[in-house]
Amino acid sequence: MEGYTKQRSICLLQNKDIFEYDIRSLLYAFFPQIKIIIGEKEHTPILKLEFLNGACEGWLFEEGKTIANQTTECDLEDKDTGRNQVKRMVYNLLVAYTGRKLAWGTLTGIRPVKIASHLYEQQMKEQEIISHFMETYLTSEQKARLCYQVAKKEDEILKAVPYHNQYSLYVGIPFCPSRCLYCSFTSYPISLYEGKVEDYLQALFKEIEFVKQVYKNKVLTSIYIGGGTPTSLSAPQLERLLDHLNRCFDLNEIQEITVEAGRPDSITRDKLKVLSKYKDIRISINPQTMNQKTLDLIGRKHTIEQVEQTFYIARELGFSNINMDMIVGLMGESLSDIEHTLKKLKRLNPDSLTVHSLAIKRAANLNIKMEEYKDYITGTTNEMLELVDQFAGEMGLSPYYLYRQKNIPGNLENIGYAKEGKACLYNILIMEEKQSIVAVGAGGATKLVDAEKGLITRVENVKDVDNYITRIDEMIGRKKESM
Numbered sequence: 001m002e003g004y005t006k007q008r009s010i011c012l013l014q015n016k017d018i019f020e021y022d023i024r025s026l027l028y029a030f031f032p033q034i035k036i037i038i039g040e041k042e043h044t045p046i047l048k049l050e051f052l053n054g055a056c057e058g059w060l061f062e063e064g065k066t067i068a069n070q071t072t073e074c075d076l077e078d079k080d081t082g083r084n085q086v087k088r089m090v091y092n093l094l095v096a097y098t099g100r101k102l103a104w105g106t107l108t109g110i111r112p113v114k115i116a117s118h119l120y121e122q123q124m125k126e127q128e129i130i131s132h133f134m135e136t137y138l139t140s141e142q143k144a145r146l147c148y149q150v151a152k153k154e155d156e157i158l159k160a161v162p163y164h165n166q167y168s169l170y171v172g173i174p175f176c177p178s179r180c181l182y183c184s185f186t187s188y189p190i191s192l193y194e195g196k197v198e199d200y201l202q203a204l205f206k207e208i209e210f211v212k213q214v215y216k217n218k219v220l221t222s223i224y225i226g227g228g229t230p231t232s233l234s235a236p237q238l239e240r241l242l243d244h245l246n247r248c249f250d251l252n253e254i255q256e257i258t259v260e261a262g263r264p265d266s267i268t269r270d271k272l273k274v275l276s277k278y279k280d281i282r283i284s285i286n287p288q289t290m291n292q293k294t295l296d297l298i299g300r301k302h303t304i305e306q307v308e309q310t311f312y313i314a315r316e317l318g319f320s321n322i323n324m325d326m327i328v329g330l331m332g333e334s335l336s337d338i339e340h341t342l343k344k345l346k347r348l349n350p351d352s353l354t355v356h357s358l359a360i361k362r363a364a365n366l367n368i369k370m371e372e373y374k375d376y377i378t379g380t381t382n383e384m385l386e387l388v389d390q391f392a393g394e395m396g397l398s399p400y401y402l403y404r405q406k407n408i409p410g411n412l413e414n415i416g417y418a419k420e421g422k423a424c425l426y427n428i429l430i431m432e433e434k435q436s437i438v439a440v441g442a443g444g445a446t447k448l449v450d451a452e453k454g455l456i457t458r459v460e461n462v463k464d465v466d467n468y469i470t471r472i473d474e475m476i477g478r479k480k481e482s483m
């Protein structure tokens with residue numbers, strides 16, 4: 001992908017320090033690994049902005065020549081309007097420079113649907129919302145329509161749930177069978193940590209107990225058990241975890257429980273039997289790709305057959321809400337590889353499909369070993385996501401949540417599709433920051449939402465398993481101060 005693997009630099013010159021964060025974000029959207037230099041440097045392209053008398057003029061210079069030049073009004077009284085005016089101008093300069101347009105236009109934030117939801121709540125019509133996105137943020141019509149569809153779906157789902165003044169719980173199990181090449185989560189190989197799992201569970205149970213006590217007058221909407229890979233635990237350990245949660249919260253009373261079983265090489269019939277004791281647990285069985293050569297390359301030590309067998313066992317045991325995750329833009333995968341994955345998934349017929357665009361995070365081995373893998377990185381293209389959308393439609397799935405991440409080659413999105421009635425409520429609640437999510441376990445990041453004041457307070461647990469175990473009282477103390 002142009003600009004991704006090639007390390008490049010650009011100079012940024014501004015006569016006033018205005019909207020610098022937004023301009024940087026746009027530069028990263030065009031060139032995810034670019035180095036931005038404040039000031040001039042020889043033989044480096046220059047983006048120059050001059051703010052004067054309610055206007056802004058921008059230039060792009062390369063080797064002393066003007067490549068592009070634009071002027072825009074810039075309303076500094078109304079920061080949002082001014083910001084959008086300048087972002088559109090910078091975007092147009094970068095389009096002129098690269099010859100490329102971005103499907104998301106000037107939008108660089110991770111929650112574009114929030115904008116559509118806000119307009120939808122104000123009774124704006126579909127076409128008005130789409131036009132707003134295309135004119136204000138220069139998005140493609142397809143992305144504008146997608147945001148509208150997701151906002152409408154979210155509204156429909158949330159209207160049926162009394163989520164206000166309730167909360168959700170995230171339970172982190174930070175162990176995995178092995179570490180995937182692209183992983184940036186808190187994840188430790190279970191084979192090396194087996195001896196610590198019992199102590200980890202004891203600390204976790206103590207933290208869960210604390211949440212139950214503090215929020216004894218609040219209703220729990222949903223529980224999401226993620227990680228890591230929760231099914232890295234043995235069947236008896238998983239059973240004790242669910243028993244403990246059940247004693248604290250009565251699992252049959254909760255709107256939704258998800259267990260991100262995740263890696264097929266960690267899922268067994270016994271573990272699925274443990275999960276099937278509780279009503280309608282939503283599980284996730286994640287192949288990421290149905291191409292064995294890619295699975296081998298990304299360090300997921302399981303086979304395509306394991307994915308299929310696990311899925312069939314889950315169906316046989318009565319699981320009626322199974323999600324599957326796939327990643328688009330995996331190393332070396334072309335459009336036909338993605339089509340192959342989609343055809344295989346279509347045959348399995350999951351209830352929801354979560355599609356991630358490959359993100360290359362700083363902590364991932366993929367980033368650390370970039371030299372080794374850079375020739376395999378193709379990036380996610382819009383064509384790939386359009387193919388996913390087409391298959392999702394054929395599978396009876398429609399988009400219900402969407403978010404973007406930084407460092408996605410291609411600057412695209414992650415999107416959740418589901419059959420009617422099978423959408424994951426927790427995903428919407430966390431993404432749209434609609435209610436407090438209390439996170440327990442190593443690496444857990446609690447977000448306390450005060451909707452009235454429009455405030456969000458974050459409380460983080462330590463990521464390291466040993467630290468989490470020995471400092472559990474401190475983790476509880478941190479929560480006590482804010483909850």
Ligand code: SF4
Pocket residue numbers: 175176177178179180182183184185186187227228229262263
């Ligand atoms: S299964 Fe998920 S959490 Fe575990 S190593 Fe792979 S990407 Fe990371």
